[in-house]
Amino acid sequence: AQSVTQLGSHVSVSEGALVLLRCNYSSSVPPYLFWYVQYPNQGLQLLLKYTSAATLVKGINGFEAEFKKSETSFHLTKPSAHMSDAAEYFCAVSVGNYGGSQGNLIFGKGTKLSVKP
Amino acid sequence: DAGVIQSPRHEVTEMGQEVTLRCKPISGHDYLFWYRQTMMRGLELLIYFNNNVPIDDSGMPEDRFSAKMPNASFSTLKIQPSEPRDSAVYFCASSSILFAGELFFGEGSRLTVL
Secondary structure, rough: OEEEEEEEEEEEOOOOOOOOEEEEEEEEOOOEEEEEOOOOHHHHOEEEEEEOOOOEEHHHHHHHHHEEEOEEEEEEEEEOOOOHHOOOEEEEEEOOOOOOOOEEEOOOOOOEEEEEE | OOEEEOOOOEEEOOOOEEEEEEEEEOOOOEEEEEEEEEEOOOEEEEEEEEOOEEEOOOOOOOOEEEEEEEEEEEEEEEEEEOHHHOOEEEEEOOOOOHHOOOOOOOOOOEEEEO
């Protein structure tokens, strides 16, 4: 069965510092992997997705993630944090029978990112 | 496009009352999902539909929960009778196989059961 583990429920960085949010997955088939962001009182918004093409995926707002099969990881990074990046971030893996494109996702518990001025 | 539309945004009710949450997916999307978000359990998939047909309802907590999708532009999630432990934010999301698994979420319905 597919699963996702996010290491660290809360990460705090200073403005301008590197952001690194960790995600490890478990999947018996080649996965589709996603990072979503949730701002307070809002729904989830897609940051980026890996669908078996390039292993380094670039997303919105300067975020990127690298798929590493040997480490079963899909960590999210951003070189320089901005105050507006403060939000909760969710890693997700797809399940389903159609090469992962079916869309029913399993989400991690989330990592809340705080950015200090 | 207007995105996924959910109503109500907030609902406060008393234990034992019936609650109905509504969702309008993005036009043209053929998958619809209901998720529940709580501090303790995170995001849980309750049920999803494909072309208005329920495909997997194994996440529905118990018989008090039911979901319907009478047409491609409308779905409901009903809780009857409601209990305090049902308090959560309920999200509806839609997708299409064309988007390779990307879900488009509504803003959620925050339910408080007293």
